[in-house]
Amino acid sequence: MEYRIHPKTGDKIGVVGIGAGPVGAALTPAQCIQYALDKPGVLTVLPGLRSVEGVKQALSYFTASPEARDYAAIASLTPKDAAGACVYCNHCQPCPAGLNVGLINKYYDLAAIGDTLAAEHYAKLSKTAADCTGCGHCGRRCPFHVAQPQRMKEIAAYFGK
Ligand code: SF4
Ligand code: SF4
Structure with missing residues (x-):
């Protein structure tokens, strides 16, 4: 975890990144968002979006079933x-x-x-x-x-x- 300073309030904000490493590569966008949201203290998930397709994939979180959000597949990692x-x-x-x-x-x-x-x-x-x-x-x-x-x-x- 690293910390950033909020530009307006000056608050210290903890930031956790999930990149294209093993966890990010093994999960669908919906699973990735659920994984991030389940981490202690995480209030907001901000997907890195590069295309309209990326936006659609991120929004799929809202309609995904609990099974589709299940990220247990990373157990092997x-x-x-x-x-x-x-x-x-x-x-x-x-x-x-x-x-x-x-x-x-x-x-x-x-x-x-x-x-x-x-x-x-x-x-x-x-x-x-x-x-x-x-x-x-x-x-x-x-x-x-x-x-x-x-x-x-x-x-x-x-x-x-
Ligand atoms: S599944 Fe059984 S062992 Fe697990 S928390 Fe529930 S009651 Fe306890
Ligand atoms: S499946 Fe295992 S890791 Fe996941 S919530 Fe249950 S006890 Fe915790």
């Missing part, structure tokens, strides 16, 4: 030492207990680095990590080999719910 880390893709959904697995993990990771807003959002969830039954469905579906039942216990202990 995940470095071995990064396997086991949740990337919030929700490929493991649906959870039989109704948990939003990706969102719960994202709020936890953000709260753990001091994001109080994420902790507030977590507190408002109707289903939290404490509702996990440990059924293991998500673990079997996760392309990134996250031991989610254990992680849910860790998250429930952290938030106390």
Whole structure:
């Protein structure tokens, strides 16, 4: 991540770029936008557009089905030492207990680095990590080999719910 200064407000803005590297090359535009939006703290995605066709491809995000936005294909690119880390893709959904697995993990990771807003959002969830039954469905579906039942216990202990 790098930082830029907003020209009018002077605010420091974090900028994450996805170029034509392995991730960008492996994903469709809709998958790429979803991947970027799922990263912690990302509020805006700005596609690099060079043609009308590029605009159409970027706009396809809005009509793409959840399956078409699913970027789990990049699991094969995940470095071995990064396997086991949740990337919030929700490929493991649906959870039989109704948990939003990706969102719960994202709020936890953000709260753990001091994001109080994420902790507030977590507190408002109707289903939290404490509702996990440990059924293991998500673990079997996760392309990134996250031991989610254990992680849910860790998250429930952290938030106390
Ligand atoms: S547990 Fe795996 S499949 Fe589920 S959101 Fe996290 S990375 Fe994606
Ligand atoms: S292990 Fe927990 S989070 Fe995963 S699918 Fe089962 S109930 Fe849902």
